[in-house]
Amino acid sequence: MTPAQVPWAAWLLFASPVTAILLGFFVLRRKPEWTHLPILASCAIVTASAFALAARVYTGHSFDLNLFRFAEAGTWAIDFGLRVDGPGVAVLAMVAFVGSLIHLYAAGYMKGDPAFGRFFLIFHLFFLAMIGLLTANNFVQLYLFWELVGVCSYLLVGHYHQKESARKAALKAFMTNRVGDFGLLLALLLIVLQFKITHFHLLYLKVASGAAFELLPLIGLLLVWAACAKSAQFPLYFWLPDAMEGPTPTSALMHAATMVTAGVFLLVRAWPLLAVVPGLPDLIAWIGAFTALSAAIIAGTRKDLKRILAYSTVSHLGLMMLALGLGQVGVALFHLIVHGFFKAALFLCAGNIAHALHQPTANVDDVGGLQKSMRLTYLSFLLAACSLAGLFPFGGFFSKDAVLDAAWHRGGGLAAMGMLVAAGSAFYIFRMLFLAFYGCRPEQKRAPHAHEAEPILGVPVLFLALGAAAAGLLKGPIERFVTAGFRGLPSGLPGLEVVLNLPGEPLLPHLNMTVALLGTLMAALGAFAAWRLTMSDPGFDWRWRGGPVEALFDSDFGYKKLVDGFAAAVSRSAGFVGRVLDKGGVDGLVEGTTGFVRAAGGAIARSAQGRINDYLWWMLAGTAILVVRVLR
Amino acid sequence: MSHPLTILWAAPLAGAAVCAFLGARARYAALAFSALFAGLAGALVLTLLANPALSVVNELGPVWAYGISYRLSADSLSIGLIALTAFLNLICVAASWELDVPAAYWACFLALASALTGVFLARDLFLFYVFWEATLVPMFFIIGLWGSSNRLHAAVKFFLFTFAGSVFMLLALLALVSAHHRATGVWTWDLAALDASALGAAAPLVFWGLVLGFAVKIPMIPLHTWLPDAHTEAPAAGSVMLAGVMLKMGVYGLLRIALPLFPELSFSALPILGGLAAFSTIYGALCAMAQTDLKRMIAYSSIAHLGFCLLGVLSRTSQGLVGGTLQLVNHGLTTGALFLMVGFLYERTHKRGLSDFGDLASRAPYLAFFFGFSTLASIGLPGLNGFVGEFMALSGALSVLPILAFAGVLGVTLAAAYALPAFQAVFWAPAGPGSVSAQVADLNLRERAVLWTLTGLMLWIGLAPMPWLAFFEPALRGLVR
């Protein structure tokens, strides 16, 4: 397949965002409030191209080719290229669709913001980076967009940079990602060292050839470490809840639907390498399960609406990791795509509420009884909430059920944790629903003038909620996309299915009645508990405020103190090295030598205070010593 | 005498002489000569692009007394660094255009450019040493006469520190030449003719003498404490030249003299030298974190960046060598841009402290964009120039001594830990009580034009480094193990 044969849609994916950004940066410098116009147009083009490519891949025409040589020195070389295959294009379609809606929403939400122009440029740069990440065909190119996404997240979380908390959150987000990228960069280097190439497909073939590669376990571990940072898994998840300091569109697009899934996507791309390493998939599964469960519990206790959703995202990413760990790549992708829909919808609803209250973010104490005043938002929230809880007809049911089914087959602790997570997620989402929309409680401030958001904010939310509801229908196409990803590639590269001996039966398990019933039961149990603790006993939420229990939950079971302690230790050591060791020690040594030399001079001078006798005495002594030494 | 290479280093020197006597309008002469110098360097780059393996040689007449001969030659490594010198010199002249400085200011910069070109061209060790020392004099006056508050101490410390290193380098060169004479009966300082096998037992002593001279200049840890003082006190353009090119003389010396003469010894010394280089990436970052002066922080970051160059060069793998050499150019551009902007801030407010500014993002958006861009390039964001050099250098180091690469990657991670908090303190944090942000006017057209060229280059090297790598690769092929 030559570059000429690459479909125009693939070029457009990159060309339109770049032109929109350049247009916005150079041409619209004087008219920042128009920046979003070219960008929205570019979103439309990107969505169209993404769906066109999805159609091609759906009909079996995925491709993977090297476009140009990025760097070369002697025998060492790195090529960049494009890979449009099942998993990539499936996620790309979701990102394009959800992203465009959120761009539209942001046009309304951010109107009147002093840095409107800058926000939109960075927002679209992130969009471009995400596209690049999903269509890269080798690890270095993926790393390039991976870091670019990290930088955009830093800039967007720090959008309201006047606020101290926003700056701290932005730095925390970037540094945690940076710690994760320590693993990814090292993994890259090890891959280049071990395999001499970084091209995904060729790596799959090399790994599948059965040869033993001693560095592979370390590479796998480092890749998982990087994924944990980007997809906010334990132990590197703590940056995501703080990243809610950014404007709501950022939280919706990046910290819910797209960016945080990049970690999972990395593991999907590297799956053939990880699957071969004994014990690594189990590690991924257990990390996912543990994170999902603990995040679900903490989410149930949060007060700030966006933070509840943030912990919910961490929990669902845990579920995706769990599915991946159990070897179900298709299930993980399916849940990733469905999650994209309902989480984006929930975030935008939270955004609408905050917007209606004219506050950057809404707290459980500020809201209450919004059902009557914000009907459309309530409806969207309800649809997305049911999908998240995994109730029957909604999309979430199918994708979460698939995960629970996979966990059920593995049985044991993972299955139990899966079920508990199902209950937990139902609990925290319905608690949020009841607290926000039903019966204003005495502790809550009545929001009298709350009014429905204007259409530009309401409509995208509704579309997303409907998408979340209907996501279940995507199960068929998703399965086909995933298998297309690993089945034959017309671009001349041998197919992987025979190579990776994929399981015979279809990737996505059929509906297993027992698991479905049990899952729905647990969800219902969670919902009932939420109803019980918020509606029938309205004051419950505020009863244990200020107590040790709240402190325990606020500090994520003490984990946050651990992290802050580590950060403080690093800066203290930097202070020690910088001031004491460098200034005092090394520099002191240098400055000290001149002092020592001066002192030596002084000592010699004092030995003869200008008296002739001393001079002569020195002369005599010198000559005598010389003669004696000569004669010996 | 009219060989292009001789003209290459003589033109700026002539320019310096002309500027010294022109008085008020010296800056125009400076601009003219800098442009001429850049044009010449550009022409040579183009000729080398035409046939990369070419090495232009200029030998003038017979051997002089004491075996010294006027021997210059330029392969892609030399021409690359000379082009960087010419480019940054032009940038410095443009950047300090509106300063009210005497004619001597321009003369010093041109003299510095001439001496640096001489260092990169000389193939006769005596000539190399003369140019090497000659670079100290103009920089001494630049720091001493036009530096900021504590410039006196910094200027003398800079000169003495570098001189200390190079004096022992001179002894090593003398030992080398004498040993060669004892073996072959011929006095010669020609780098190509000399070989270190005649040294026998004294070879390690001579090798470490040479390395000491170069290490002070790079600078490698424990010998680096002159750098923060010199950088902090030098004027903006002075810091750009100091960081942009003068630090590269050390690595160039290793590449041109120490490695070819002692191939085995330099590789067996890798654990020590490589260890120091890898450690300096972490040490530099930690020290940078502890600084409160913006320029001092960038100075310590230079130590970290040069650590990567060294890692690449010492690994003696093709990607390490080419990556390390490219990183020399990258560091010149990135740190040059950062120093320029700190210089612009200092010209406006005579302040450099992190807490002296605040909320500059809204007050000076252009400055914020360029400073942010250069900071990202400096912490090695892929897609910008820093990453390419660092990645190749680390890849080279990994294939030789993995522990070095681990330390290097930790250095890359720590880079963000000092750069971003500083960016936030100056541009994002609200203006504190003692802030002078009110005096900061955004960049004017001249300053923006200068920074656009640097930013363009950073992006070009970051996204499409192939032409740059292909340019340097032939000159370094000989050093690959």
Add this chain to the structure above:
Amino acid sequence: MSLTAVVWATTGGLFSFGLAIVVLRRQLLAMLLGLELMLAAVNVSLVHHAGMFDDAEALAVVALVIAVAAAEAVVGLSLILRMRRGGRGADAALLTELQG
């Protein structure tokens, strides 16, 4: 003991005596005498060995040494007299203005 040994004894004794005077005494005049004594001591040895090797050149040297000693005395005395005329006694201890 042989004559040569006696000669060396006298030369060494005289020389070290003269040296002691120069180094220990504070009186400039005395130091000058010490200087002359040292030169005289050398003459003793020279004369003896000239006799032993019957070599006239050494005797010429002795004559020269005596002449030089005289010249030295002249210069020394002129300096010391200049100092006394300046109202400062001829005492070495006073001469400590130049030091460090």
Add this chain to the structure above:
Amino acid sequence: MTMFPLAPQAALAAGVLGALSLGLMRRPPPLALRALALASIVGAMLLAVGLPADAYSSPILLTDAKSIGWQYLIYLGALPLAYWLDGEDDVLTALFLGAVLGMSLLASAANLAMMFIALEFMSLPAYLLVARSRRGDRALEAAIKYFFAGGVAGALFMLGLALYYADTHGLAASAALSPLGQAGATLMAAAALFKLGAFPLNWWLPDVYEASAPEVSGFLSTAMKSAAVLFLMRLCELAPEAAFIAWLPAIGALTALTGAVMALRQERLQRLFAYSSISNAGLLIIGVGAWAVSGRSTEGVSALLFFLGAYAFMSNGTFAFIKYSGCETRAQLKGRGAAMPAAAAAFTILLFALGGIPPTGGFMAKLLLLWRAVDASLLWPAAAGALSALISLAYYLGMIRDLWFEKADQSVSFKPGAGAVLVIACAAGIVLLGAAPWLMSSLAGGLVR
């Protein structure tokens, strides 16, 4: 026509007699004495130019390449003082010319007797020169210290001569030396080291250079030092087996380091340059040691000759600047760059040269000397020499810093004296010497190749 081999010495002797006869006249014409002094020095130099390398050799005096080369140095060093000598004082002129005559005799001395005569012939006038060079008791005190130190050194030399004579039955060169002879040779070497200013025999030197007039210090530091170097070299030639030769590099290193270290803390300029002269003397001693140890090669001689030539320019130049600028201490130097740019620039070039910074002659000198040391595999003395150069650079740079970077405190008024031309001439000379490698090869100087 065959030149009378000792013509230069004869010219100087005529100068001395001329000066004394002028003294007889009641009212000598005002500039006669100064003209006479200059004429005899320049005459001697011109006469020396014509002499073929091996014109004359007798047991007492000889004229070989070294003696002619060193005569140039001596006359070059003496020129500035000849110009500046007090025009009215005929005795002083006679003493000065006598000292120069003594030095040139020392340069041509063949045996020990002649060396002793020349040594004293050179030293005695020097004591008086120092005493009368400046009003006030400081000069007198310095002269007395110089006299007694010189006297003791002369006595030590004579004792050495006696011992040497007793052992070798002669006053000329000899191969084997018994311990007695070794002791004698060492004592004689001590006298030479005293004259050169080697540590620990050099306590007198700073006081003399500080107290006497700048031009006299210049004369002593260049002409006297060159003569002393050749004196030491002659001793090494006379007693090639002498054991003290092996110790010369160590003594040189010690002298260079202590000189530099002491100079670092000096506040008065002349005393600082005195210690700087000691430091350079240390390097010279290392040079002589390297020359003697490695079979007395011509390259060794040319390195020493070049160093002394360069040092003549540098030292005379710096002392001329001190005289011209009237600065006594480093504090007074502050900010003087602006007041007298030309002279200060020349002084800066000289300081860079003294520090051994290329492309000046000073660098070439240090390079050639260290080269000889390294070639004679005297690595540690060479390192000590390099270290002393580094320490010396500290105070040279310090002075440049004071000159240009500091603000002048307006209280000190400044009236320029004579000698600016000389400072600039010396600076030009030292830069020219910087191009020595090209210069030498094109002039194809016989001595150098």
